[in-house]
Amino acid sequence: MSAAPGIAACLWYDGRAADAARFYAATFPDSRITAVRRSPVDYPAGKADDVLTVEFTIRGMAFVALNGGPGHPHSDAASFQIFTEDQAETDRIWAALIADGGAEVACSWCRDRWGVSWQIVPRQLTDALADPDPAAAARAMQAMMGMVKIDIAAIEAARNGG
Incomplete structure (x- = not known):
């Protein structure tokens, strides 16, 4: 290089x-x-x-x-995490990766058209999972487990008990 x-x-x-x-x-x-x-x-x-x-x-x-x-072929055994700042960036990158033969997986994971695995992780998700209140972190984790692409508003709502 x-x-x-x-x-x-x-x-x-x-x-x-x-x-x-x-x-x-x-x-x-x-x-x-x-x-x-x-x-x-x-x-x-x-x-x-x-x-x-x-x-x-x-x-x-x-x-x-x-x-x-x-x-x-690529496998899920190796993946790359991309940390995003907001829902618009999360949505844009997600849509680009799954286009033209890529695939949604679960819990922020997707694969691109070549089979490379990616995790599109909004910073709000990592903040929620690290919340000092164990109940808030658990609610955020439970919400994430039901998602494919991460919905920041839903993560924040779960974190806040809503």
Whole structure:
């Protein structure tokens, strides 16, 4: 990587690494593609001069998208949490991720069209779950457990006993 961060999450794609990186850079604020690397030789998943890797950041976190070929799908065992500031940001990111073949899961989780798992977490949810009043935190947790995409107003209402 150009400005070697010391660590980066590497995501495996079957020929769609550049598409995925462009999508992420356009979807998340403070995100960008930092480098596109082409293969110098033919390799099992492609030919010389094909895009091999795309380096990008999402909100300052380094990623590498690798065109590694078929046979290694993403799973829910690894996911990325995106913390949002309000319902509008939560809704916008959620809609972008589930569009074109993505899927809603549960409790703030969804998958994008490439199968990468995301948690879209409003800061109000983390605040509610950390409420010093155990009953308020429990009510917020119970409300969240019944949701797919997080509804901040419903979380706040539950937290406040409503």
